[in-house]
Amino acid sequence: MTDKSRAAAAAASVKSAAHGRWRLAHEIPFSRERLGQARDLFLHLVSRHLRLLYKGSWLGLVYTLLNPIVQLVVFSFVFSRVMAVEVSSYPLFLCCGLLCWNGFSESLKMAAGSVAGAPSLIHQPGFPPFALPVIAVALGVVQFILSLLILVVLLIYFSPPLGWPVVALPLLIGIQTLLILALAFPLAALQIRYHDVKQLLVVALRFLFFLTPILYAVDRFPGNFHVYFAMNPLTHLIEAYRAIFMFGVWPDWTAIFGVAAVSAIALVLGLRFFESRRFQFIEDL
Amino acid sequence: MTPVMTVDNLGKRFRRYGVWRPKSVIEAAFLGWRRREPDDHFWVLRGVNFEVFPGEMLGVVGRNGVGKSTLLTLVAGLMRADEGHIRVRGQVSALLDRARSLHPLLTGRENIQTSGLLSGLSRNQVTQRFDQIVEFAEIEGFLDAPVRTYSSGMKARLAFSVAVHTDPDILLVDEFLFVGDQFFQDKCTTRIRTLMQNGTAVLLTSHIAARISAHCNRAMWLGSKGIQALGSPDEVLAQYQAGGHVSTGERGLNS
Numbered sequence: 001m002t003d004k005s006r007a008a009a010a011a012a013s014v015k016s017a018a019h020g021r022w023r024l025a026h027e028i029p030f031s032r033e034r035l036g037q038a039r040d041l042f043l044h045l046v047s048r049h050l051r052l053l054y055k056g057s058w059l060g061l062v063y064t065l066l067n068p069i070v071q072l073v074v075f076s077f078v079f080s081r082v083m084a085v086e087v088s089s090y091p092l093f094l095c096c097g098l099l100c101w102n103g104f105s106e107s108l109k110m111a112a113g114s115v116a117g118a119p120s121l122i123h124q125p126g127f128p129p130f131a132l133p134v135i136a137v138a139l140g141v142v143q144f145i146l147s148l149l150i151l152v153v154l155l156i157y158f159s160p161p162l163g164w165p166v167v168a169l170p171l172l173i174g175i176q177t178l179l180i181l182a183l184a185f186p187l188a189a190l191q192i193r194y195h196d197v198k199q200l201l202v203v204a205l206r207f208l209f210f211l212t213p214i215l216y217a218v219d220r221f222p223g224n225f226h227v228y229f230a231m232n233p234l235t236h237l238i239e240a241y242r243a244i245f246m247f248g249v250w251p252d253w254t255a256i257f258g259v260a261a262v263s264a265i266a267l268v269l270g271l272r273f274f275e276s277r278r279f280q281f282i283e284d285l
Numbered sequence: 286m287t288p289v290m291t292v293d294n295l296g297k298r299f300r301r302y303g304v305w306r307p308k309s310v311i312e313a314a315f316l317g318w319r320r321r322e323p324d325d326h327f328w329v330l331r332g333v334n335f336e337v338f339p340g341e342m343l344g345v346v347g348r349n350g351v352g353k354s355t356l357l358t359l360v361a362g363l364m365r366a367d368e369g370h371i372r373v374r375g376q377v378s379a380l381l382d383r384a385r386s387l388h389p390l391l392t393g394r395e396n397i398q399t400s401g402l403l404s405g406l407s408r409n410q411v412t413q414r415f416d417q418i419v420e421f422a423e424i425e426g427f428l429d430a431p432v433r434t435y436s437s438g439m440k441a442r443l444a445f446s447v448a449v450h451t452d453p454d455i456l457l458v459d460e461f462l463f464v465g466d467q468f469f470q471d472k473c474t475t476r477i478r479t480l481m482q483n484g485t486a487v488l489l490t491s492h493i494a495a496r497i498s499a500h501c502n503r504a505m506w507l508g509s510k511g512i513q514a515l516g517s518p519d520e521v522l523a524q525y526q527a528g529g530h531v532s533t534g535e536r537g538l539n540s
Binding site: 021022023024025026027028029034036037040041044045048051052119120121122123124125126127194195196197200279282283 | 290299307308309310311313358359360361362363364365366370371372373374376377378379381382385386387388390391395398399400402403404405406407408457
């Protein structure tokens with residue numbers, strides 16, 4: 001060390017004393033004091049993504065509602081008039097499934113591109129990449145909750161027998177979020193390595209849409225088909241929404257907690273997969 | 286004097302793949318799913334040991350490809366070392382790639398907020414320092430225009446301004462310190478000196494020797510076999526130049 005640097009360093013020792021903790025360079029700095037700062041950053045990034053999504057215009061939120069409304073009108077017309085499906089208050093039945101599905105699929109599509117679409121963020125020292133899928137899913141869930149306005153309108157129109165079971169809604173939204181997050185992490189990580197993951201996801205979702213009881217009820221099928229539907233976690237979520245909003249009964253708790261448990265395990269595995277590939281992102285982008 | 290950063294037997298290995306590495310799931314499906322091993326490995330840094338102390342500026346010189354930028358990327362924690370460790374204390378800020386740190390579609394104002402929060406400031410601190418950052422970057426009239434409409438000089442000044450207003454403990458600068466006109470460069474130098482007096486350690490890379498000798502307390506010559514020389518800038522640069530490892534432009538000036 002030269003005399004020049006020694007003098008400069010001596011003047012500086014006050015500051016470094018405050019930051020005494022050593023860490024490895026690739027570890028994300030984290031401490032209780034930084035919690036508030038992390039929250040500020042998270043909220044800022046969510047609003048930043050909203051602005052990017054709607055190109056700075058809050059009117060863009062209208063499109064969040066427009067898409068499900070159009071789907072709802074078209075499917076209601078085709079299935080209750082043209083195909084004559086025998087379900088009472090079909091628009092309400094359809095709405096429960098469609099909003100849940102849109103929340104699921106839109107969140108996943110956003111999450112798949114979340115890391116690949118944010119090179120400016122993952123090149124910042126100390127920024128945890130796992131925040132990106134979380135932000136995308138948070139955004140998708142906010143849009144889902146906003147889209148529930150449509151459901152409220154239909155509930156007023158059809159006035160089904162609502163009761164206490166409606167309070168299960170936040171729990172259902174929470175479990176749905178858990179499920180989405182569990183799939184979001186591996187998709188976001190794979191998109192960096194394989195550029196067509198998002199396109200394949202869109203195709204897969206198109207299939208899954210018709211294999212999920214959104215347009216129809218499971219009991220239209222003979223009993224030996226039910227096991228296939230039971231393997232699809234969305235079936236249980238959609239049936240739970242229908243239970244509380246159409247019939248005013250509590251959802252099937254066994255099925256719902258089964259979905260929660262499977263999602264939680266998948267989330268742990270998905271996050272570990274994501275973190276194991278974290279340092280590859282910079283090289284592959 | 287305790288260091289703010291220690292580098293201990295550092296090594297980073299890159300993989301090299303041939304053209305047949307699948308880039309999409311479809312390609313992988315046609316080429317078969319078996320795990321494809323990289324065609325070969327090459328080490329960029331190996332057996333690198335040094336320390337950086339608070340308040341000093343360490344300049345790294347070396348030819349293209351010896352791993353100067355890789356070293357900074359590793360210190361920034363964006364990649365993980367394959368051998369050895371880098372230990373750091375406190376907040377690390379980096380000016381590694383000026384094109385990448387700003388979002389082109391968002392306005393200057395929004396980018397300042399994002400970069401400030403990312404550098405570890407709280408929302409209040411960003412608000413407090415906002416005017417300072419804007420004034421330093423000289424972009425007053427363009428705050429609410431998207432960054433894609435900025436000139437490259439404006440982008441560089443903005444990224445630089447945010448980085449030097451966040452009180453980092455370690456500031457990493459990759460060929461970046463010298464942006465803008467002479468007036469702006471002088472301002473940058475003054476600002477960096479203030480940061481260093483407050484304890485910020487600066488790690489700077491350059492292949493232009495004159496810049497290292499003008500600004501740094503210490504210099505390090507990084508060669509393909511690791512650290513060739515480490516010490517006072519004049520000595521290290523003399524050895525570097527004696528080895529014939531000066532970029533052609535500078536050699537013209539010095540000879």
